[in-house]
Amino acid sequence: MLKTIANFDRMGEENAFTVLARANALAAQGRDIISLGIGQPDFRTPDFIVEAAIKALRDGHHGYTHATGILPLREAVAADLHKRFGVEVSPELTMILPGGKPTMFMAILMFGEPGAEIMYPDPGFPIYRSMIEYTGAKPVPVPIREENGFAFSAEETLKLITPRTRLLIVNSPANPTGGVTPKAEVDKLVVGLEKWPDVCVMSDEIYDHMVYDGEIHVCLLSYPSLRDRLILLNGWSKTYAMTGWRLGYAVWPPKLFEYARKLAVNLYSCVCASTQYAGLAALTGPQTEIERMVAEFDARRKVVVAGLNKLPGVSCTTPKGAFYAFPNVKRTGWKAKDLATAMLDQTGVVTIGGPDFGILGEGYLRLSYANSTENILKALARMGDFLASRKAA
Numbered sequence: 001m002l003k004t005i006a007n008f009d010r011m012g013e014e015n016a017f018t019v020l021a022r023a024n025a026l027a028a029q030g031r032d033i034i035s036l037g038i039g040q041p042d043f044r045t046p047d048f049i050v051e052a053a054i055k056a057l058r059d060g061h062h063g064y065t066h067a068t069g070i071l072p073l074r075e076a077v078a079a080d081l082h083k084r085f086g087v088e089v090s091p092e093l094t095m096i097l098p099g100g101k102p103t104m105f106m107a108i109l110m111f112g113e114p115g116a117e118i119m120y121p122d123p124g125f126p127i128y129r130s131m132i133e134y135t136g137a138k139p140v141p142v143p144i145r146e147e148n149g150f151a152f153s154a155e156e157t158l159k160l161i162t163p164r165t166r167l168l169i170v171n172s173p174a175n176p177t178g179g180v181t182p183k184a185e186v187d188k189l190v191v192g193l194e195k196w197p198d199v200c201v202m203s204d205e206i207y208d209h210m211v212y213d214g215e216i217h218v219c220l221l222s223y224p225s226l227r228d229r230l231i232l233l234n235g236w237s238k239t240y241a242m243t244g245w246r247l248g249y250a251v252w253p254p255k256l257f258e259y260a261r262k263l264a265v266n267l268y269s270c271v272c273a274s275t276q277y278a279g280l281a282a283l284t285g286p287q288t289e290i291e292r293m294v295a296e297f298d299a300r301r302k303v304v305v306a307g308l309n310k311l312p313g314v315s316c317t318t319p320k321g322a323f324y325a326f327p328n329v330k331r332t333g334w335k336a337k338d339l340a341t342a343m344l345d346q347t348g349v350v351t352i353g354g355p356d357f358g359i360l361g362e363g364y365l366r367l368s369y370a371n372s373t374e375n376i377l378k379a380l381a382r383m384g385d386f387l388a389s390r391k392a393a
Contacts, residue, residue: 012130015356019340023350034379036367037350039175039324041241043296045278046289049240052281056274065273067264069096069249073276076283077249087221093257095250095264096271096279100206101127103233103250104169106263107202110256111166112137119160120169121152122358123176123326125204128169129358137166143360146317146328150179154188167200168193173207173217176357176366177326178301178319180211183218190223200256202231206248207322209239209290212298215320221251228253238323239290240282247271247279297323300369300376307380308367312387323370326354330363332387340365342390347382 020038027033068074074091081089097103104127112118112135120128122141132139142157144150152170161168170189172181193199203220211217220230235248252260264270301318304325308316313332319325329339337353344350354361369376 007134007136010133010136012126012133014126014130016352019344019350019352023344026344026348031348033348033350034371034375034382035350036369036371036376036379037352039238039322039368039370040243041238041293041323041370042372043241043289043293045241045245046282046285048285049242049278049282052285053274053278056277061273061277063273065270065276067270068261069094069271070273070276070280073280073283074249076280077251080283081219081221081251085219085222087219089221089251093252093254095252095257095260096276097235097248097250097264098246098268098271099237100204100233100235100248102264102267103231103248104128104202104204105131105267106250106260107167107169107200107231107233108132108135108137109263110259111135111200115164116166117162117164118167118169119157119165121171121174123354123361123364124169124171124358125175126357138164140165141358141360142168144174144177144179145360146326146364148179149320150174150177150317150326151181151185152179152189154185154192157189158192161196161199165196165199167202169202169204170220171204173210173321175207175322176324176352176354176361178322178324180215180320181218183216186218186220186223190220190226194225197229200229200231200253201226202233204233206234206238208234210294210297210323211321212301213318213320217321228255231256236279236282241293242278242282245275245278247275297369300371300373301325303373303376304367304369304380307377311380311384314387323368325367325369326364327367328363329365333391336362336365343383343386346390347386349379349382349386 074094078089108131114136116137118132119140208217232251236242308327316327340353352366354364
């Protein structure tokens with residue numbers, strides 16, 4: 001019998017894709033499925049971006065590129081960050097990757113080993129903990145609490161740091177909660193981290209364009225004291241509705257960039273050339289599609305929150321960013337994953353149980369409002385009927 005390396009037994013996964021497969025199987029049987037599960041914009045990639053990729057192929061961009069990405073795209077990333085946040089970024093420290101997950105993989109692999117501790121948000125994106133456990137490091141959850149608006153607490157975060165802490169992962173706007181951490185709290189965290197100069201920080205800012213109610217996204221590149229130990233993760237998937245293109249970027253501190261480059265060479269060689277030219281068009285072309293998409297998400301957000309707060313046993317804090325709601329379902333009497341499964345099987349509404357995002361996710365569901373308002377209203381009606389007529393198992 002084949003025997004795998006023990007590390008692989010420690011590796012988790014992203015259950016949203018498992019739920020998606022189940023939902024697709026039900027749809028193939030003729031069921032009417034409404035997906036509020038997967039974190040994927042329901043918009044098309046803007047046409048001018050698609051045309052840029054087609055042109056790149058017709059122009060002969062069929063071969064390998066540099067492992068860190070084509071220079072014009074790295075320069076465009078640096079220019080975009082400067083334009084939006086006033087920060088100076090070197091294209092020589094910028095890397096283009098096939099999505100956001102490779103940056104997580106690389107960063108956690110660099111710092112994770114038995115005896116080390118890596119801090120991550122809980123509830124948070126499940127791949128953080130999965131990769132930490134894979135490396136043998138101790139995962140240290142940073143509580144993300146509803147009473148705090150699903151923003152992280154600088155004080156609580158700093159108290160969890162020990163001499164064994166190697167890496168701190170932060171995410172704002174956040175998946176799965178939609179929480180946005182205010183600047184004052186980020187300021188406190190950065191000041192507190194001055195006492196821990198050997199702790200690296202990975203800031204996942206993939207939803208940075210998606211903030212509402214006058215909130216402002218705080219880019220951690222704006223803090224000079226962090227620049228020599230900050231890994232910025234971002235990309236095109238959410239902002240430009242390019243999830244299937246697999247295109248992300250990272251900005252690395254000088255002492256880590258060469259390690260990241262070597263990992264890229266060993267892992268995937270380079271990112272698809274035509275996809276990179278599509279990303280270049282996205283950053284340098286008109287941004288009106290982003291504005292239209294975010295405005296639509298904002299409108300749907302209001303519909304979702306109002307509807308959830310009318311459901312029996314459900315309450316929902318208003319998310320300030322991303323395109324997720326994280327309603328509290330504790331008063332329904334259901335365990336979160338049981339409720340998500342039952343609603344999918346019996347009503348065709350796809351949600352994700354909070355425990356799939358961490359220990360503190362129990363009692364919550366994640367709903368993605370990256371679906372039409374019409375479908376959201378249908379889903380809310382089905383959820384209401386279900387909760388009114390069925391008691392917890």
